[in-house]
Amino acid sequence: MRKNTQWQRLAGVLEIPQDIVLDLPRITMLGNQQLLVENHKGIIEYTPSLVRIKLNQGELLVAGKNLMLGNLQIEQILVEGTVGEIKYDI
């Protein structure tokens, strides 16, 4: 954990994007219709009302309606549908 904060500080000084340095997921939302998760570790569960995505640490819960997974790749997941809530579970 201490190591992480050191890296974070270094990244802050050098103005390097932190998601690269710290291996964090980058989550982009387009309204409530699309949710793009980059740098994930796979999906744990998928139903039309809930998507659980495994991350480097913990998991991301996406709840909503008529959820669909589009464009699944090793580095990104696109969740389409009506996103109701997002919860970060560590």
Place this chain on the structure above:
Amino acid sequence: MISNILNYISGTVTIKVSGAMPEKFINLCMLEKINLLSITKKNDDFIVCMRLYDFFSLRPLVRKSRNRIQVVDYAGLPFLTKRIKRRKMLVVGGVIFLTLLNILMSYIWFVDIVGMNYITASQIKDVVYEQGLKPGVLKDTVSTKMIENQILLRIPEVAWVSVNFTGTRAVVEIVEKTMSKEPDKAPAHIIAAKDGIITNIIALAGQSTVKKGDTVKKGEILIKGVAYDGKEDVNNITPQLIRANGIVKARVWYEGYSETELVKTIHERTGRQETSVTLKVLQNEILLKKVALDPERQFEVEVFNKKLSWWRNSDIAVESIISIYHEVNSKTITLSIEDAREYGKAKALAEVQSLIPETAHILSRNIEVLQIPENNLARVKVNVETVEDIGLFMNIP
């Protein structure tokens, strides 16, 4: 957009994944760098879409994740080519169709000649046909330049000509020379075109037979077409005939009359209509579509005859007759006496106006409403007085 095109080219397969943990299968796919295009859930099964080449490397993953897969749908270019390979004759037919179309397009099937006024079409057709431009000729063998030149040479009345092809149709467009009209030099009198009182007469050539203030009847000679040589005694020599010329102005009266009914019945279409179709083969008529008309209603009938083009049907053997029955409502309209008079005035004036030439100068206009008591009628009389040229050439036979 681009990814959609790539998907189409490589082909996509939609599969159904069923089993205890379909998520595991999906994670395995991701680890194998298999690009999954979309995932939806139907009941307990996953419906997964992927590219065709990824589909072939799926078998070990399925076994590892202990799921079962089933192909639901497939689309894209590879499947299309496969289907086409199976139906070769379809392609052959298509190719034959295109080549046939191309061959038929390279011939001329129609020759149209447009733009004539007094030259007859057959005159030009003869030249054109003689130069090798006729239906059924290959387009490439026809030299439009040469035909244009030939037409110009052979028919002097043509000022400009263009021959061009629009599809299988050759259009010969012609502009004729406008020949200036020869002025008529035959000896002539000037006669009165209308009844009137002469207000002004100037004889430029010939001798005037009437003078200002004379009343003339239609057809009366106003200026005689004989040369006047100044001598009084012209009786014993035969007068030389010339073409009379001059200006004859006269006062002319026009009268217009109209009657307008106060109560009028008009028929108005209600918009409802029925159509009956009759097929006429030779002399027999076959009713294809009957109409059931309400006998209490009034109808107007419009009849169309449809024939095939002459080249399909040389002796009009088949013809269809379409009758459209428009339902009409009769309506009575009652005009007030003032309205009727106004309407009558307009009608009578319009009637008179059509008789008066444009060059006439209108002196007075008198509108008179006849006051004879009459039920249901408004009667209007219009008198117009004009001054106009009433001279008219009449050749001396």
